[in-house]
Amino acid sequence: MNKALTYGLLLSIxxxxxxxxxxxxxxxxxxxxxxxxxxxxxxxxxxxxxKRWLLMLITFAGTxxxxxxxxxxxxxxxxxxxxxxxxxxxxxxxxxxxDAMVLIYLSCFIIITNFFYSQSIPTAxxxxxxxxxxxxxxxHLQAPNIALKPRLRIAAVLLMQALPLTLILFIxxxxxxxxxxxxxxDAYASSGLDDKMSPGSLSRLSLSEAVAFRxxxxxxxxxxxxxxxxxxxxxxxxxxxxxxxRTALTSPPKFTELGxxxxxxxxxxxxxxxxxxxxxxxxxxxxxxxxxxxxxxLRKEPVTARLRYTARSNLSYRANLQEATRQLQxxxxxxxxxxxxxxxxxxxxxANSANDAAIVRTALSYFNQQGFQYTLEPPLLGVxxxxxxxxxxxxxxxxxxxxxxxxxxxxxxxPARVVTGYQGGEFNDVGNYxxxxxxxxxxxxxxxxxxxxxVRVDPTGAIAPExxxxxxxxxVLSNAALPFMARNPPQWMRDLRLNWDTLANQWNQWVLGxxxxxxxxxxxxxxxxxxxxxxxxxxxxxxxxxxxxxxxLFMLRHLIxxxxxxxxxxxxxxxxxxxxxxxxxxxxxxxxxxxxxxxAARPELADVFFDLAVRYSALRYGANxxxxxxxxxxxRAAALKV
Amino acid sequence: xxxxxxTRFSNWLFRPRIEHGTVTLTQRRIFIIPTKQGFTxxxxxVLMLLGDINYNLxxxxxxxxxxxxxxxxxxxxxxxNLAHLEVSAGRADAVFSGETAQFLLHFRNRSKLPRYQLCLxxxxxxxxxxxxxxSGEIRTGKIIGHIAAFRLxxxxxxxxxxxxxxxxxxxxxxxxxxxPATKRGWLETGRLTLYTEFPLGLFYSWSYLHxxxxxxxxxxxxxxxxxxxxDSPDGTGKRNITGDDDFAGLRTYVAGDALPRISWKAxxxxxxxxxxxxSTPVGEELWLxxxxxxxxxxxxxxxxxxxxVLDAEAQGLRYGLRLPDSELPPNNGIAQRDECLRRIALFxxxxxxxx
Numbered sequence: 002m003n004k005a006l007t008y009g010l011l012l013s014i015x016x017x018x019x020x021x022x023x024x025x026x027x028x029x030x031x032x033x034x035x036x037x038x039x040x041x042x043x044x045x046x047x048x049x050x051x052k053r054w055l056l057m058l059i060t061f062a063g064t065x066x067x068x069x070x071x072x073x074x075x076x077x078x079x080x081x082x083x084x085x086x087x088x089x090x091x092x093x094x095x096x097x098x099x100d101a102m103v104l105i106y107l108s109c110f111i112i113i114t115n116f117f118y119s120q121s122i123p124t125a126x127x128x129x130x131x132x133x134x135x136x137x138x139x140x141h142l143q144a145p146n147i148a149l150k151p152r153l154r155i156a157a158v159l160l161m162q163a164l165p166l167t168l169i170l171f172i173x174x175x176x177x178x179x180x181x182x183x184x185x186x187d188a189y190a191s192s193g194l195d196d197k198m199s200p201g202s203l204s205r206l207s208l209s210e211a212v213a214f215r216x217x218x219x220x221x222x223x224x225x226x227x228x229x230x231x232x233x234x235x236x237x238x239x240x241x242x243x244x245x246x247r248t249a250l251t252s253p254p255k256f257t258e259l260g261x262x263x264x265x266x267x268x269x270x271x272x273x274x275x276x277x278x279x280x281x282x283x284x285x286x287x288x289x290x291x292x293x294x295x296x297x298x299l300r301k302e303p304v305t306a307r308l309r310y311t312a313r314s315n316l317s318y319r320a321n322l323q324e325a326t327r328q329l330q331x332x333x334x335x336x337x338x339x340x341x342x343x344x345x346x347x348x349x350x351x352a353n354s355a356n357d358a359a360i361v362r363t364a365l366s367y368f369n370q371q372g373f374q375y376t377l378e379p380p381l382l383g384v385x386x387x388x389x390x391x392x393x394x395x396x397x398x399x400x401x402x403x404x405x406x407x408x409x410x411x412x413x414x415x416p417a418r419v420v421t422g423y424q425g426g427e428f429n430d431v432g433n434y435x436x437x438x439x440x441x442x443x444x445x446x447x448x449x450x451x452x453x454x455x456v457r458v459d460p461t462g463a464i465a466p467e468x469x470x471x472x473x474x475x476x477v478l479s480n481a482a483l484p485f486m487a488r489n490p491p492q493w494m495r496d497l498r499l500n501w502d503t504l505a506n507q508w509n510q511w512v513l514g515x516x517x518x519x520x521x522x523x524x525x526x527x528x529x530x531x532x533x534x535x536x537x538x539x540x541x542x543x544x545x546x547x548x549x550x551x552x553x554l555f556m557l558r559h560l561i562x563x564x565x566x567x568x569x570x571x572x573x574x575x576x577x578x579x580x581x582x583x584x585x586x587x588x589x590x591x592x593x594x595x596x597x598x599x600x601a602a603r604p605e606l607a608d609v610f611f612d613l614a615v616r617y618s619a620l621r622y623g624a625n626x627x628x629x630x631x632x633x634x635x636x637r638a639a640a641l642k643v
Numbered sequence: 644x645x646x647x648x649x650t651r652f653s654n655w656l657f658r659p660r661i662e663h664g665t666v667t668l669t670q671r672r673i674f675i676i677p678t679k680q681g682f683t684x685x686x687x688x689v690l691m692l693l694g695d696i697n698y699n700l701x702x703x704x705x706x707x708x709x710x711x712x713x714x715x716x717x718x719x720x721x722x723x724n725l726a727h728l729e730v731s732a733g734r735a736d737a738v739f740s741g742e743t744a745q746f747l748l749h750f751r752n753r754s755k756l757p758r759y760q761l762c763l764x765x766x767x768x769x770x771x772x773x774x775x776x777x778s779g780e781i782r783t784g785k786i787i788g789h790i791a792a793f794r795l796x797x798x799x800x801x802x803x804x805x806x807x808x809x810x811x812x813x814x815x816x817x818x819x820x821x822x823p824a825t826k827r828g829w830l831e832t833g834r835l836t837l838y839t840e841f842p843l844g845l846f847y848s849w850s851y852l853h854x855x856x857x858x859x860x861x862x863x864x865x866x867x868x869x870x871x872x873x874d875s876p877d878g879t880g881k882r883n884i885t886g887d888d889d890f891a892g893l894r895t896y897v898a899g900d901a902l903p904r905i906s907w908k909a910x911x912x913x914x915x916x917x918x919x920x921x922s923t924p925v926g927e928e929l930w931l932x933x934x935x936x937x938x939x940x941x942x943x944x945x946x947x948x949x950x951x952v953l954d955a956e957a958q959g960l961r962y963g964l965r966l967p968d969s970e971l972p973p974n975n976g977i978a979q980r981d982e983c984l985r986r987i988a989l990f991x992x993x994x995x996x997x998x
Binding site for chain 1: 664680683684687690691694695696698699700701702703704705706707708709710711712713715716717719720723726727754755756757759760809840841842843844
């Protein structure tokens with residue numbers, strides 16, 4: 002195996018493994034790197050490869066280590082880790098061309114595993130670079146003594162030619178909606194809102210810059226304080242954590258006095274949960290969903306791929322004016338043993354207020370006036386979390402306020418519940434859409450008031466109105482904990498970020514989100530009518546055939562350089578004519594010799610043919626390439642009657 | 644029946660015929676099939692596609708399609724690597740039996756496209772032999788027989804000589820294809836396969852070259868065979884064997900010249916291999932007669948005669964050749980030597996004497 006080829010393969014493996022380094026266990030990354038360095042050294046110093054038993058030992062030890070590390074040998078994560086280890090180990094026993102071939106195929110396969118973690122534009126570009134390195138090594142394997150430059154050129158040509166063909170395939174290849182078989186548990190990463198809430202859970206999420214979803218509104222966007230994206234609605238409280246709870250009641254909600262209709266398109270990043278996000282209150286969605294009794298939008302299966310849907314909401318509404326008693330009962334339950342001081346306060350409010358709405362107002366003004374602070378880094382709370390917060394630290398994030406508020410309402414006998422979701426978003430004026438990030442995660446409350454139904458109350462708004470109006474970075478006291486970009490970056494960085502996000506959004510919509518539905522829509526837009534699989538497949542083959550034929554034409558055309566010139570063609574035609582009359586020119590015969598033979602056999606042709614032969618010889622072998630003489634010869638040759 | 648059809652089909656497809664002059668590898672002459680590696684890649688690609696569908700990986704689709712299309716394009720590249728090459732057969736210098744004949748082939752690449760990794764190998768006996776053809780070698784059940792036939796075919800294929808070379812853009816390359824010369828007489832090139840798997844090794848593109856060139860193979864000279872000096876026709880029976888007193892000059896080395904005669908001084912001066920020539924007194928004539936050879940078989944006799952011719956020429960004698968069917972009057976020099984060797988090589992062979 003020649004050295005340059007080995008280096009090429011080493012580089013290929015390094016490039017396919019590198020993006021995995023961050024999520025592999027540290028010791029596996031180090032082991033792989035160590036093996037790569039060792040192999041490089043062995044190649045450099047021309048030392049023999051390690052013995053088989055040693056490799057076996059490393060293989061078994063490595064596999065064992067992975068099994069211990071992950072507590073299993075099945076699943077996606079483990080599979081990827083094992084693949085990395087085996088690829089680097091295969092490099093250690095690179096002896097025959099066949100081993101190199103295995104390595105090349107293996108590295109192509111490893112590239113795919115990287116897409117489990119990221120499919121962004123940089124990943125795609127990195128894939129192209131990696132592929133270029135792999136194909137260069139591949140070409141080198143076939144022709145061991147070809148220099149680097151032509152090697153790179155051939156690899157680049159192959160890649161460039163494959164690109165337009167890939168585009169055709171990508172657009173027209175019939176898409177099958179996966180999955181084809183059951184997925185391992187860890188198949189999808191999940192991030193974002195959870196179906197429970199405890200102190201600290203949302204503030205942790207707020208540190209993430211990851212995009213939750215993107216929205217583009219048809220027409221004028223709503224006001225910021227109307228941008229409440231409902232997620233899980235939490236009913237049950239155990240003194241610390243709010244959970245969904247269970248209920249047998251599944252009657253659909255009743256909305257009345259609907260107004261302020263708004264249409265929008267949501268592109269939801271996969272979060273591996275069943276809920277979708279819609280503005281309050283959703284009217285209809287383009288994907289099959291169910292609307293629960295507490296206005297959540299749920300899908301049958303978890304969202305494991307980027308999902309795009311259009312939705313219509315009504316921003317002004319009355320919800321469930323007639324609520325079932327059992328539901329109201331649920332909205333009043335609370336653990337009586339916890340938070341005695343808060344319960345006492347609520348009881349006071351109840352006694353001093355005329356109705357439920359007055360209690361809500363009292364509570365909000367209490368939060369507003371008692372020196373509460375909105376912060377990402379609240380102190381830890383004890384067993385009586387609401388008491389500690391209300392009368393102790395007075396510092397909290399939205400989950401603290403929502404939790405405390407709902408607790409107080411319930412204690413004051415006002416039906417209430419916690420709603421989690423997202424609020425606001427960043428407007429991208431380049432792409433004209435809103436980006437809702439994990440840092441926009443929010444929790445608020447809903448109370449049921451006689452004659453008004455379920456009403457949204459955001460206690461956070463009472464303490465830090467900027468949170469609702471302007472977003473997180475404007476509202477927290479100390480924003481040191483926030484990621485850099487969530488604070489106040491310079492304008493040009495903001496612009497760059499928004500431009501980039503616009504590009505990423507297009508990429509998500511058109512490349513990553515290209516599924517059956519998109520495919521059909523796109524092809525319809527291209528003018529294809531009554532689309533069927535057969536039709537798409539036929540078009541695909543025809544398109545590929547056409548482009549390949551064009552390439553073939555282009556590639557082969559310039560190979561054919563030599564064509565007999567007109568003079569020679571005319572002479573050969575003459576010879577063929579005479580050959581028909583039994584006087585073929587022998588291969589060794591010169592023009593004049595041939596003419597002499599013809600003169601002997603056909604005296605009547607002698608003069609004319611001899612003249613032609615002399616002219617031909619002069620034109621073909623003489624220095625004089627007169628255009629006039631050429632022309633005359635061609636004319637006479639054509640005129641000759643045998 | 645089926646075999647006959649197969650033969651007819653392959654005759655139609657491959658048009659086996661012996662050619663002379665220059666052959667241009669046109670589309671019609673180039674064939675292409677996927678290699679084993681090509682099929683392996685196909686399998687890998689199917690696996691990748693399944694993964695893409697299952698995990699809904701759009702970029703995975705892109706990668707899979709890119710690789711697929713590169714593989715498809717590599718077919719065109721493999722084809723193009725042979726297309727419109729001009730091949731003509733060059734000479735093949737005579738060799739002694741047991742040596743390796745070098746058939747020269749000229750490859751002319753008029754295009755601006757460098758051709759990489761072209762390979763030449765013998766193609767006679769192409770294809771997997773049938774069980775019947777191997778019945779002498781394999782006596783087992785049917786399936787085992789087929790597997791064994793395949794293995795044998797593979798083994799034969801693998802130890803065939805392969806010559807690989809490049810033809811740079813707008814240049815000519817001369818390639819020597821070695822064939823072992825095992826018996827005297829004419830050695831035909833047979834049908835050669837010019838093939839390439841460049842650039843990715845996924846497709847095997849090939850063309851058959853069957854030129855009418857042949858190489859003359861002299862019998863293998865016996866190692867120890869003193870000249871039949873006693874039988875010189877002048878009857879003296881004595882001759883000054885050394886006879887090389889008079890240095891007459893140098894001439895270029897020809898295969899078969901005696902090593903002590905090589906002028907190493909000239910070689911050291913980088914003037915190539917030169918052989919010292921010595922003049923011999925006129926009148927010392929030697930008849931090399933096959934009936935004087937003491938060996939039993941004809942082949943051994945011819946081997947001995949070959950040695951005699953070489954030694955006689957090396958010692959600068961005038962020698963003649965006498966075979967049952969022909970006689971060559973005494974003379975000396977390279978021409979004489981070659982003609983003698985030629986007659987010895989072709990003696991009693993059914994082949995025609997024309998070159």
